Amino acid sequence: MTFDTDYFDREKRDALRRILSAHGIERLWELRGALGWEIELDSFLPLAKRSVGSDLLYDTGSEVCWTWSGNEWLVYVSHDPAITLAGEWLVQEWTAPVIREAELKSRAI
Secondary structure, three states: OEEEOOOOOHHHHHHHHHHHHHOOOOEEEEEEOOEEEEEEHHHOOOOOOOOOOOOOOOOOOOOEEEEOOOOOOEEEEEOOOEEEEEOHHHHHHHHHHHHHHHHHHHHHO
């Protein structure tokens, strides 16, 4: 599931953190090119900029992804600028509020 990065505002970034946290994810791997490091979920910033917890002192490009052990999910930001959410449970939980809202609207008509 891919979005324009402008759509992914602070509220949506916080919602993504809550979903990850609800799955017991407290740490993530932030991967940029051939470099990667472990960060705390609280410092996860799904943008092309470096996350707050990264100790990298220079830019490594405009594409980055985040995941964790098992690789059941992935958040990817490209140079397009686009952000992609991948993984069955992550996509399902991300779309659940949207589906509920659409169902409520259709009942109101």
